[in-house]
Amino acid sequence: MSLNTSIEYRDEQLYVDDISADDIATHMGTPTYVYSLKRVLDNYRRIQDAFATVKPHVHYSAKANANIQILKTLLSVGAGIDCVSAGEIFKALKGGAKGEQIVFAGVGKTPDEIKFALENGVGWFNVENIAELDYINRIAKSLGRREVNIALRLNPEVTANTHPNIATGHGAAKFGLTEKAILHVLDNMSDWANLAFTGIHVHVGSQLHDTNATQKGVQTARDIADRYESITTLNIGGGMPTDYGTANVPSVDAFAETVMPLVEGYDIILEPGRSIIGDAGILITEVLYIKQQAGETFYIVDGSMTELIRPMLYDATHQIVPVKQGKTETHSAQVVGPVCETTDVLGRNVALPQLQIGDRLAILTVGAYGAVMASNYNARPLPAEIVIAPEGNSWHIARKRQSYENLLRDELE
Numbered sequence: 001m002s003l004n005t006s007i008e009y010r011d012e013q014l015y016v017d018d019i020s021a022d023d024i025a026t027h028m029g030t031p032t033y034v035y036s037l038k039r040v041l042d043n044y045r046r047i048q049d050a051f052a053t054v055k056p057h058v059h060y061s062a063k064a065n066a067n068i069q070i071l072k073t074l075l076s077v078g079a080g081i082d083c084v085s086a087g088e089i090f091k092a093l094k095g096g097a098k099g100e101q102i103v104f105a106g107v108g109k110t111p112d113e114i115k116f117a118l119e120n121g122v123g124w125f126n127v128e129n130i131a132e133l134d135y136i137n138r139i140a141k142s143l144g145r146r147e148v149n150i151a152l153r154l155n156p157e158v159t160a161n162t163h164p165n166i167a168t169g170h171g172a173a174k175f176g177l178t179e180k181a182i183l184h185v186l187d188n189m190s191d192w193a194n195l196a197f198t199g200i201h202v203h204v205g206s207q208l209h210d211t212n213a214t215q216k217g218v219q220t221a222r223d224i225a226d227r228y229e230s231i232t233t234l235n236i237g238g239g240m241p242t243d244y245g246t247a248n249v250p251s252v253d254a255f256a257e258t259v260m261p262l263v264e265g266y267d268i269i270l271e272p273g274r275s276i277i278g279d280a281g282i283l284i285t286e287v288l289y290i291k292q293q294a295g296e297t298f299y300i301v302d303g304s305m306t307e308l309i310r311p312m313l314y315d316a317t318h319q320i321v322p323v324k325q326g327k328t329e330t331h332s333a334q335v336v337g338p339v340c341e342t343t344d345v346l347g348r349n350v351a352l353p354q355l356q357i358g359d360r361l362a363i364l365t366v367g368a369y370g371a372v373m374a375s376n377y378n379a380r381p382l383p384a385e386i387v388i389a390p391e392g393n394s395w396h397i398a399r400k401r402q403s404y405e406n407l408l409r410d411e412l413e
C-alpha cells in the first residue's frame with residue numbers, strides 16, 4: 001500500500017503527520033485535499049542528496065501542484081520553479097520567487113507570455129520552436145534585455161516506458177526540436193543577437209518506469225552540448241516516478257546513478273514535479289450512497305473526476321483506503337463520483353471493508369496532477385486544500401472550498 005512516513009495509520013485512524021484525516025474532514029467537509037509539507041521537503045531533500053555530486057539546481061515543476069503554499073515551502077528551502085505559462089510565473093513570483101529562479105518552458109508560449117517573462121527577468125527559456133527564438137529575440141531587444149539564457153529542448157526520439165499519454169520524447173510527440181533542428185540553430189546562433197545559447201533541455205516523459213529513455217535522451221543532449229563551447233548547462237527535466245503502490249518503480253537514486261556519469265562538467269537543472277509532491281497528498285471523500293447493481297457494489301462518494309481526473313484520463317490507479325480502519329474483511333467495489341459521466345470512476349476492483357453511508361475514504365498519492373487538474377464541470381466547486389505544517393502538528397487552509405458565488409465570478413449576467 002502506498003502509505004509512507006507521513007501518511008500512515010495510527011490506532012486504525014489515517015493520519016497525515018500528526019493530524020487525523022477524519023478531524024480535517026469534520027472541520028472542512030469533503031472532498032478535501034490534504035498535503036504533508038514535511039513529506040514535500042523530505043522528497044525535495046532526497047533528490048538534492050541523490051544528485052549531490054553534480055550540485056543540481058532543482059526547479060520544482062509547478063504544473064504538478066501550483067498551490068502557493070507548496071511553491072512557498074519549496075522556495076523557502078532554495079528550490080527554483082519550472083513554469084509552463086505566464087500564470088504559473090505569476091504565481092511563482094507571488095510566492096516569492098525571483099525571476100532568475102524561474103525556468104519558462106512550454107511548446108506554445110504566446111508573445112504576451114514571453115514579454116511578461118522577460119519583464120520579470122526569468123532565468124531561462126526552454127525553447128521548442130524556431131519561431132519562438134525570433135519572438136524572444138525581438139521582444140528582448142525592445143526591452144533592452146541581452147544575453148537571455150536559452151535552453152533548446154531536444155526531442156531525442158526515444159519512447160519512454162510510461163503511459164502513452166504522458167510520454168513526450170518520441171518523434172511523433174509535439175514536444176522539443178529534433179537533433180538536426182538544434183544543430184542548425186546552434187550553427188547559426190549569431191542570428192539571434194540578444195540570446196545566449198547556453199543550455200540543452202531534455203524531458204522524455206513522466207512517471208518513468210525505468211531509466212532507459214532518460215539515459216538515451218541525456219546522452220544525446222550531452223553529445224550535442226559537447227560540440228558548442230557556449231553550452232554549459234544541461235536541463236534534464238522531470239519524470240522521476242512516485243510510488244502508487246501498484247508497480248515497482250526506480251528510486252531517485254537509480255535516476256541519479258544513471259544520469260550523473262553522463263553530465264560531468266556541466267551545470268545541471270532538474271525539473272521534478274511528481275516525485276516531490278505526488279505521495280505527499282491525499283484526497284478525502286465521503287460515501288453518499290451504496291448501490292448493488294449488476295453483481296457489483298458501488299460506493300457513490302462526494303469526490304469525482306472534477307477533483308481527480310487521472311483515473312479517467314490515464315487509466316491511473318490510485319489506492320483507496322478507509323479513513324478509519326476497523327473491519328478487516330474486504331470485498332471488491334467500485335468507487336464512483338456523482339458526475340454525469342460513465343467514466344467518472346475513481347477506482348475499480350477496490351478492496352474495501354463493508355462501508356456505511358457517511359464513512360470516509362482517502363484516495364492516496366494524489367498530490368501531483370490532482371487539484372491542479374480539477375475543473376468546474378457540472379458546476380462543482382473546486383475542492384478545499386489543506387497543508388500540514390512541516391513540524392507535523394498543525395494545519396491550515398491552503399485553498400478555501402470554492403463558493404457558489406465564485407462559480408459565477410467571471411461570468412456576465
Ligand code: LLP
Nearest residue numbers: 061203206207238239240271272273274369
Ligand atoms: N519538465 C517538463 C518539460 C515536463 O513536461 C514535465 C511534465 C515535468 C518537467 C514534470 O514532470 P514530473 O517530474 O512531474 O514527472 N498530468 C499527467 C502528467 C503530465 C506531465 C507533463 N509534463 C499525469 O497526471 O500523470
